[in-house]
Amino acid sequence: DAKTTxxxxxxCAEGRAANLPCNHSTISGNEYVYWYRxxxxxxxxxxxxxxxxxxxxxxxxxxxxxxxxxxxxxxxxATLRDTAVYYCIVRASGNTPLVFGKxxxxxxxx
Amino acid sequence: GAVVSQHPSRVICxxxxxxxxxxxxxxxxxxxxxxxxxxxxxxxxxxxxSNEGSKATYEQGVEKDKFLINHASLTLSTxxxxxxxxxxxxxYICSARGEGGGSxxxxxxxxxTRLSIL
Numbered sequence: 219d220a221k222t223t224x225x226x227x228x229x230c231a232e233g234r235a236a237n238l239p240c241n242h243s244t245i246s247g248n249e250y251v252y253w254y255r256x257x258x259x260x261x262x263x264x265x266x267x268x269x270x271x272x273x274x275x276x277x278x279x280x281x282x283x284x285x286x287x288x289x290x291x292x293x294x295x296a297t298l299r300d301t302a303v304y305y306c307i308v309r310a311s312g313n314t315p316l317v318f319g320k321x322x323x324x325x326x327x328x
Numbered sequence: 329g330a331v332v333s334q335h336p337s338r339v340i341c342x343x344x345x346x347x348x349x350x351x352x353x354x355x356x357x358x359x360x361x362x363x364x365x366x367x368x369x370x371x372x373x374x375x376x377x378s379n380e381g382s383k384a385t386y387e388q389g390v391e392k393d394k395f396l397i398n399h400a401s402l403t404l405s406t407x408x409x410x411x412x413x414x415x416x417x418x419x420y421i422c423s424a425r426g427e428g429g430g431s432x433x434x435x436x437x438x439x440x441t442r443l444s445i446l
Contacts, residue, residue, distance in 0.1 A: 250432050261334070261421045261437035262372065269432070305371075311432045315362045316423070318372040 221245070222306045227323040230300075236293040238322050240306030243287040249310045251282060253291045255302040256321070262305065265291065296326045331355055332424050334438025342446055343414060349407045349441045351422030357402035358424035362435065363395075366419040378405045412445045419443075 223241040230236040242251065252267040266273055266280045268289075273280045279292040293300055305321040331354040339347050351361055359380050364372040376397055377385045384397035394416075396408040405424075409416055421440040426433045 252434060254437075256372075259419075259440070259442070261332075261423075261439045264330075264434045264436060267432065267434055313360055313377075315374050315377055316435050317374060318364075320371050 221308050221317075222319055224304075224306055224319065224322045226320065227325070229325050229327055230293075230296045232298060232326055232328050233295055236291075236296040236300065236324060236326070238291040238293075238304050238306075238324065239288065240290070241288045242306070242308045245286050245308050246310065249308045251280065251286075251289050252307045252309060252316065253278070253280065254305045254307065254316075255300075255324075256305070257299075257302045262318075265304075296324075298326050298328060300324065301326045330426055330434075330436045332422065332436045332438040334422050334441055336441060337439060338442045338444075340444045340446065341412065344411055345445075347409045347412055347443060349409075349420055349422070349443075351405045351407070351424070351438055353403045353424045353426075353436075356424075356426040358405075358426065359402060360425055361399060361405040362423040362425075363397060363405075363407050364421045364423065366421060366440075372421060375407075409443065412443070414445045417443055417445045 253265040254262040256262045268280045282289045303321040303323050307316050333352045335350045361378040363375045366372045375390045378397045378399040380399045386392045399405040419440050423435045423437045425435045
């Protein structure tokens, strides 16, 4: 079962920052937070992951709270092509697979 | 980097046919690959974990004799849906994780295979 809770849907105006929240209150010390997105009829696309420090790459920023019980994915300037289902997943290091929850359907509106 | 290629992208076939789906890691070696299935308007469901050179580990409720997995090399895993029936129609997605850089490496996904059984 997924160990994260995300809002089912969100809207964001094009050009604005999209902030997608995720609760993972039962996260263990060795579990990482991963974010993926799935555009319709495609495979999931890796976005970013982190353990406890905030992370940034060319796609997004990941902000993890100090107690690690929640995180926020930030798309700094959302475009129409960012419309997708975004999945927040916690996973321990090692060989365990990703287990997907229901995610957040982000709609970027012109 | 970290590209996973899946083939074919779409299959339409008659009931009773067996269908093979290939998953390749193009620019990295993958000791472990994963197979998922996704029904319309639902999330991805893990079917099995495929380990190179050994038997796959299937999730509860997934029939191993129905969904044959072969992981013969570090860059190729195949899923064969045997004697497919309409209820097997779904979006099948493979995934692989690179082995370098620590065990927290992300999984990378193929673009999926849409299987339609008539």
